[in-house]
Amino acid sequence: MSFDSPTDSDPQDGAPRPSKTQRKQEMHALQALGEKIIALSESRRAKLPLSDDLLFAIEETSRIRSHEGRRRHMQYVGKLMRREDLSAIQAVFDEFEQESQRRDHAFHRLERWRDRLIEEGDPAVEAFVAVYPDIDRQALRQLIRNAQRERQRDKPPTNARRLFKLLRDTAEL
Structure with a gap:
């Protein structure tokens, strides 16, 4: 007898879907990575393999003054980060760390x-x-x-x- 509901697994490949907690943790991690990218200087940011949409969203962040607006915008940055090549971005961050x-x-x-x-x-x-x-x-x-x-x-x-x-x-x- 299985307690899995039909929504607990992906219908295409049968693999279990991540829980809501896991998805939220991943989203927070992507937002934190977005914050790290925003904190970089422009010259260092230019070395990252980022899409034009994400670059625009990052540049837009500096213009947002409202706390709530910034929070929502960081959620958007996190959403855009899902489409990025995170391993390539992490490799560049590792290179920055080694250089430092x-x-x-x-x-x-x-x-x-x-x-x-x-x-x-x-x-x-x-x-x-x-x-x-x-x-x-x-x-x-x-x-x-x-x-x-x-x-x-x-x-x-x-x-x-x-x-x-x-x-x-x-x-x-």
Whole structure:
């Protein structure tokens, strides 16, 4: 004896249809993805494989001021998201995340270089110059000396910031 009603399965292939709760969860997930897309800068949004209808709806969102109007519009964006290639969109978001992680790792590496240069002085300068031979050595040494003096006198790290900026510019980040 089966308790399934005729509406619990799809008549074409016999597969069970998603429950109302599942459909609502999927819709909320699509709306959340739409919010993430809206929050992106225009240059990043241009990299996403989006349809013209969805792009128009996303641009329209910025003009809606009413809370209720925005909520309804986000439901519409979620509805349009159903027609999009979600795996391609997620792949681009993953690429953004990887790019951000690479940039963060590079910044952390430069922060370690800065700290090492301030703490060790000339031996660290020679090691850094071996990796980045195009750096202005005189400016590098001057900023290191100034940053060391700042640390000794417990002053704000103005020159340490300038040193980091020089390292960042040299590494072209």
